[in-house]
Amino acid sequence: MVEQLQKHIPAKGRPSKLSIEDQILLCLSYWREYRTLFHVATSYGVSEPTASRIVRHVEIA
Known part of the structure; x- marks a missing residue:
């Protein structure tokens, strides 16, 4: 998965606060545990919109 x-990480732009592994774990915990984005985001120390973007990015890849 990593x-x-x-392959889908852009070369330009600001680097993500979370590693690729943490991004995948964030997405998997969102899917598996049916937690809200707010609770997943607070667990990983990011904002709710950031967690939403990470989930969408992982789903597309």
Whole structure:
């Protein structure tokens, strides 16, 4: 999963606060545990919109 997601990371722009592995874990915990984005975001120390963007990015990749 990490290799597939690395192919879709843009070369430009601001680097993500979370590592690729943490982004995948955030998305998997959102899907598996049916937690709200607010609770997942607070667990990983990011904002709710950031968690939403990460989930969408992982789903697309």
